[in-house]
Amino acid sequence: MKWALAILLTSLGLLAKDRAASPFTAGNAAFHAGEFEAAITNYQTQVDSGLVSAPLFFNLANAAYRTNRLGLAIYNYRRAAELAPRDAAIARNLAMARDAVHNGSPPKAGVIDRLTGFFTRNEWALLAGVPLTLWLVWLAVIHISPTCEPWMGLARPVLGTLALLLLCLATLAHDRQSDTRWVVVQEETAARFGPVAQAPDKFKWFDGAELRVNQVRDGWVEATDATDRTGWVSTEAVLHAGLKAPSRAFPVVLGLVGLGLIAAWGTRRLLRY
Incomplete structure (x- = not known):
């Protein structure tokens, strides 16, 4: 009986230690200390582990917003909203980040989307x-x-x-x-006429622009924004749920x-x- 109790207490202690040392907890501590880049690193480590939640994505988005990385912030606010679609705080912060996008026109949700x-x-x-x-x-x-x-x-x-x-x-x-999580994460990126670096520029998209992807080809995506402008951008310029065309x-x-x-x-x- 004593051995069983000792094993149980040891297991609980190790579990508490692991929980205290988790990247999510470390990210929270860094965030409250004003170390937002460290918070982003820890939150992203937690995301990469596969153990995710709406609060994790929400906190990661908040840290990204504090460092003016609007694309990363919007991307993760939307991931949080998928897990908690009726959360008012997520919706409010997402709207705030979208308002901060330079030359941005956030997508308008239709009846089906709502x-x-x-x-x-x-x-x-x-x-x-x-x-x-x-x-x-x-x-x-x-x-x-x-x-x-x-x-x-x-x-x-x-x-x-x-x-x-x-x-x-x-x-x-x-x-x-x-298929909707495609967001520009570079300060600015040129939308081109074709899927090659030598193609002429059509216009520019800025950090935080949200795109609807039409097709993917050899490291390039053909995308359309909320104002129906279409162009080709490198996959390095966007964050996405998975490198695939819409299903x-x-x-x-x-x-x-x-x-x-x-x-x-x-x-x-x-x-x-």
Whole structure:
């Protein structure tokens, strides 16, 4: 018993020591001491470890904002907002950073963006799973007890329609939230006519400009800003969620769901005959 207690106390002590020495804790200490570059370094180390959270991204963005690194700040405010989309402090600081961007025009969220951005991707997946699970339970019940089908008939179209709607919204939310984190992080960068360094300049984007990427090619991205200006910039000039072109998951999943519903309806018609 004494040995077990000793092992437990030792483990708790080591855990507390690791927690106290974590990069996130060190970043907080550096931030409160006014050492913002050290705070950024520690927060980024924590991010690189894969153990992330909304407060981590929020604190990293705050430290970047204090050093006037607007692109890094906006990028991480948006990452924090994806994990905590209804947090008022994150929304307020993001708006403040966007207002500070030179010649900046922040993207305007449409109805779909506001709707899909209200929940996280995990929350949308959970919401979509509830009616889908109930629909599967309904199928199991009428299979076990066919006499229940008449008075449970209303549940089929309601649950099926709700599951389809939420599944589409969940897929759309994943699609929108996965491909929008592209932010200029250089003080200024030239948008060029083509994906080569020798291409003529079209205009300039400044630190913190938020872009929608159209395609990626050999270390260059073709991007469009909120005012619909399009140009090519080096990938070194932007921070991004992953070096990829925007996905097309939503129409693919929607098509598969539609085919699945048609197949289910056709199978049911055949079984009746």
